[in-house]
Amino acid sequence: MPVSDSVDRETGDADQESASADGLPINELFYSLQGEGTLAGVPSVFVRTSGCNLRCWFCDSYHTSWEPTHAWMDLEEIVAEVESHERADHVVLTGGEPMLHDGSVDLLEALDDRGYHTTVETNGTIYRDAPIDLASISPKLESSTPTSERDPKGNGEWAESHENDRIDLEALARLVEDYEFQLKFVVTDADDMPEILELLDDLRDVSSVPIRDDDVLLMPEGATRDRLAETRSRVADLAMEHGFRYTPRLHVDLWNDAPET
Numbered sequence: 213m214p215v216s217d218s219v220d221r222e223t224g225d226a227d228q229e230s231a232s233a234d235g236l237p238i239n240e241l242f243y244s245l246q247g248e249g250t251l252a253g254v255p256s257v258f259v260r261t262s263g264c265n266l267r268c269w270f271c272d273s274y275h276t277s278w279e280p281t282h283a284w285m286d287l288e289e290i291v292a293e294v295e296s297h298e299r300a301d302h303v304v305l306t307g308g309e310p311m312l313h314d315g316s317v318d319l320l321e322a323l324d325d326r327g328y329h330t331t332v333e334t335n336g337t338i339y340r341d342a343p344i345d346l347a348s349i350s351p352k353l354e355s356s357t358p359t360s361e362r363d364p365k366g367n368g369e370w371a372e373s374h375e376n377d378r379i380d381l382e383a384l385a386r387l388v389e390d391y392e393f394q395l396k397f398v399v400t401d402a403d404d405m406p407e408i409l410e411l412l413d414d415l416r417d418v419s420s421v422p423i424r425d426d427d428v429l430l431m432p433e434g435a436t437r438d439r440l441a442e443t444r445s446r447v448a449d450l451a452m453e454h455g456f457r458y459t460p461r462l463h464v465d466l467w468n469d470a471p472e473t
């Protein structure tokens with residue numbers, strides 16, 4: 213969808229919860245194949261909200277986090293655009309961080325009423341009560357922190373708040389307790405594994421539902437084909453070594469880093 217067709221509304225600070233519940237700041241809306249996780253390969257409509265509470269240095273959706281866009285769509289416009297992709301019965305709500313916005317709950321309810329299967333791609337720091345069929349949770353590891361050496365924009369100004377906010381065990385526990393879920397970790401190399409194992413121990417301690425190794429997916433870090441060529445076989449080996457699942461990034465294999473894919 214050409215986002216330029218929609219109204220541009222400055223939400224003030226797009227990192228904060230949007231003021232109105234009538235719609236959402238939308239960065240892009242498109243039809244593609246789910247590229248990641250247990251539903252990889254499923255034709256799906258993607259609704260990408262703008263604004264994030266974190267700043268991963270590697271974020272592949274720069275214009276929702278580091279430089280968020282402000283195009284606004286009303287709920288009815290979003291639903292109509294989703295319905296225009298007649299072959300899809302799966303919708304992926306992503307971002308940015310979709311759980312920041314009140315309007316995400318309204319959208320999920322409208323989609324649920326119309327019989328869609330909904331996946332929410334979330335960093336797991338915010339819990340909301342909504343009709344979510346699959347919570348696709350991607351907790352952020354220390355290796356995501358935008359230190360001054362890895363800041364894509366400035367000089368590490370976001371490092372401290374990112375580091376403070378990236379894990380909220382209570383929110384994670386509520387998400388896994390209330391929804392079908394997958395835990396999808398972005399992995400670069402073996403240095404990421406001790407933190408994943410420690411987080412799983414902590415989450416298993418506080419959560420009232422089992423978290424099976426089968427619920428844990430390792431996804432190679434890489435926003436481009438070239439970068440994935442460096443990380444994917446290392447991450448596949450780590451998945452086998454630990455008995456976790458590996459998820460490809462099919463959309464990157466197919467379309468590299470093109471927008472609306």
Ligand SMILES: C[S@@+](CC[C@H](N)C(=O)[O-])C[C@H]1O[C@@H](n2cnc3c(N)ncnc32)[C@H](O)[C@@H]1O
Binds near residue numbers: 396433
């Ligand atoms: C752009 S995020 C939006 C949803 C939410 N903010 C989150 O991080 O889960 C969508 C997915 O892309 C993943 N991701 C972002 N940049 C990536 C990269 N460079 N390599 C691999 N995965 C990446 C995130 O971990 C998440 O699973």
Ligand SMILES: Nc1nc2[nH]cc(C(=O)O)c2c(=O)[nH]1
Binds near residue numbers: 244273
């Ligand atoms: N094809 C495709 N699959 C995806 N799965 C999760 C995505 C996301 O950005 O959240 C994504 C995406 O951006 N494109």
Ligand code: SF4
Binds near residue numbers: 265273276277335352
């Ligand atoms: S949490 Fe998600 S959207 Fe936010 S910066 Fe990280 S990868 Fe990007």
Ligand SMILES: [Mg+2]
Binds near residue numbers: 273
């Ligand atoms: Mg993506």
